[in-house]
Amino acid sequence: MSFPWAKHYQPKQPLMRWLDEKLPLPRLVYNAVGAGYPVPRNLNYFWNFGVLAGAALGIQIITGIVLAMHYAANAGVAFGSIESIMRDVNAGWFLRYAHANGASMFLLVVYIHIGRGLYYGSYKAPREMVWLLGVVIFLLMMATAFMGYVLPWGQMSFWGAQVITGFFSAIPLVGDTIRVWLLGGFAPDNAALNRFFSLHYLLPFVIAGVIVLHIWALHIPGSNNPTGVEVKGEQDTVPFHPYYTAKDAVGLGVFMLVFALLLFFSPNLLGHPDNYIEANPLSTPAHIVPEWYFLPFYAILKSFTANFILDAKLWGVLAMFGSILLLFFLPWLDSSPVRSANFRPLYRKFLGVLLLDVLVLGYVGGAEPSPGVILLGQIASIYYFAHFLIILPIVARSERPRPLPNSITEAVLEKHAGLGPTKSAMAN
Amino acid sequence: MAAVDNMVPPGEDAAPFHEHPHDPRRRDFINIAAVSFAGVGAIAIVLPLINQMSPSADVLAQSTTELDLSKIQPGQAIKASFRKQPLFVRNLTPAEIASANKVSLSELRDPQTLAERTKPGKQNWLITLGVCTHLGCVPLGAGEGENRGPFGGYFCPCHGSAYDTAARIRQGPAPKNLTVPEYTFTSDTTVTVG
Numbered sequence: 001m002s003f004p005w006a007k008h009y010q011p012k013q014p015l016m017r018w019l020d021e022k023l024p025l026p027r028l029v030y031n032a033v034g035a036g037y038p039v040p041r042n043l044n045y046f047w048n049f050g051v052l053a054g055a056a057l058g059i060q061i062i063t064g065i066v067l068a069m070h071y072a073a074n075a076g077v078a079f080g081s082i083e084s085i086m087r088d089v090n091a092g093w094f095l096r097y098a099h100a101n102g103a104s105m106f107l108l109v110v111y112i113h114i115g116r117g118l119y120y121g122s123y124k125a126p127r128e129m130v131w132l133l134g135v136v137i138f139l140l141m142m143a144t145a146f147m148g149y150v151l152p153w154g155q156m157s158f159w160g161a162q163v164i165t166g167f168f169s170a171i172p173l174v175g176d177t178i179r180v181w182l183l184g185g186f187a188p189d190n191a192a193l194n195r196f197f198s199l200h201y202l203l204p205f206v207i208a209g210v211i212v213l214h215i216w217a218l219h220i221p222g223s224n225n226p227t228g229v230e231v232k233g234e235q236d237t238v239p240f241h242p243y244y245t246a247k248d249a250v251g252l253g254v255f256m257l258v259f260a261l262l263l264f265f266s267p268n269l270l271g272h273p274d275n276y277i278e279a280n281p282l283s284t285p286a287h288i289v290p291e292w293y294f295l296p297f298y299a300i301l302k303s304f305t306a307n308f309i310l311d312a313k314l315w316g317v318l319a320m321f322g323s324i325l326l327l328f329f330l331p332w333l334d335s336s337p338v339r340s341a342n343f344r345p346l347y348r349k350f351l352g353v354l355l356l357d358v359l360v361l362g363y364v365g366g367a368e369p370s371p372g373v374i375l376l377g378q379i380a381s382i383y384y385f386a387h388f389l390i391i392l393p394i395v396a397r398s399e400r401p402r403p404l405p406n407s408i409t410e411a412v413l414e415k416h417a418g419l420g421p422t423k424s425a426m427a428n
Numbered sequence: 429m430a431a432v433d434n435m436v437p438p439g440e441d442a443a444p445f446h447e448h449p450h451d452p453r454r455r456d457f458i459n460i461a462a463v464s465f466a467g468v469g470a471i472a473i474v475l476p477l478i479n480q481m482s483p484s485a486d487v488l489a490q491s492t493t494e495l496d497l498s499k500i501q502p503g504q505a506i507k508a509s510f511r512k513q514p515l516f517v518r519n520l521t522p523a524e525i526a527s528a529n530k531v532s533l534s535e536l537r538d539p540q541t542l543a544e545r546t547k548p549g550k551q552n553w554l555i556t557l558g559v560c561t562h563l564g565c566v567p568l569g570a571g572e573g574e575n576r577g578p579f580g581g582y583f584c585p586c587h588g589s590a591y592d593t594a595a596r597i598r599q600g601p602a603p604k605n606l607t608v609p610e611y612t613f614t615s616d617t618t619v620t621v622g
Contacts, residue, residue: 180482184487185511191483191484284585287586305601312603313562
């Protein structure tokens, strides 16, 4: 499971030795995130985001459990109970704002984490399973975030639930039956709110379970690194602790700073004012938009405006789900043996265009639909799919990568050749 | 072949330990039968777990709505509630009926005549769900002074779907006409929807 030169857990204290024989939990921690896990020595700060995502999940679970002590999942009182959390519960405003903005922080760091994987080819063999489990976590996160947004039972909650469960009614023949089954009624109501609350409480623990698998699968080949070159020997690695626990702590501090800025200075920046109006099934808000992290997918959904064999609505739903399911096939769509985009000049450019494209989709998802915006969304949607299905396979076959370093150590020494310790030694 | 675990003790007859090599063996049969029984039991337990998600009796009990139409003047519309969804009831004017009947079916995205969307002899009563067939918003036009859109029927502010006087989709992203629920006239001025 690890490199042969990994340090072995050798407890010195009699108590720890006793524990190690009965329940080797400290040994597990030592080998997973301690000195027993050798990691490439050249990881940059993009490698912080896995730990940051784990921290964000922890924050969500802790604040969420506390909020559940004050929240009532009943359509008659849910909105009022949120208001009571904000006004009456001691530090309730803090917990709720932390949970709401914590969700945004979680999705933000996960998007960067996914982007890191795309740039440095972390999805490629031998780490395909790590990537696949990551996509599963992403899907679970989206479901959890959506159901959590419904719980305050404001206007956006209600109409978001209406629109998103409406996706299922696009399925031919059985769609309406499925939708009624999912909602437990003909429109979102008490039954839907209750089951969303139950699942919103359950899914984070499912996510935590899949994260364990994600890390387990990662620790078999070990972490990727910015060069994408495999570890060749002991000189290429350092122990996870203290080197990367320290580096992750720095990232965690920056994460907390950004989180605090959002939480204390602009807690409603990413929310919608309409959600402070109680759900009203007879009146639709003028402009229904999902949370920022769903906007690119919402843009793809909205891009289908004409029927073509199937209903435009069904196409939209298929494309939206397809845009995520596509990621499951990524390890096999990109056949280039070179992982890191640092050595793939053409792929690097197209990945930059894809990033822009997703930002454009995000803009389109939140904008009022005018003909120009719809056309922009359609072009951006086509490009999104083209990137993965056409551009990526062609680039992988035709591009000539730059020469790779022989080893991680060679790359590190080369990078620091100009500013080695000799200069400062000479200055002394 | 005598392995350690099926060796015949010395001095005893080996006969009762021999099994006839028929296929499937008795043990396989018991194994398959036991697992199948457990499997059927598991499915029987899953069914109520799935079915509990379906609308409960009290939700279904609200699935019919009685409406009194006597107060609705020609040209007026009301918003009622049917299965927790808005329901539009409109008393069409002769001019609106005429304009709906003037449209040729080939122009329509979801071709239906006004007669198909109303009850015989009651063509002035247009009863539809107030749920846009695009993404489920409530269209404008049923309330006094609301924007009725370029076709004089209903107009959805979310993504700009416009419906005509027969609540048929004419423009915008919605795929279908506003849904006409099942209903019956129980008297000249009352209907039961659902």
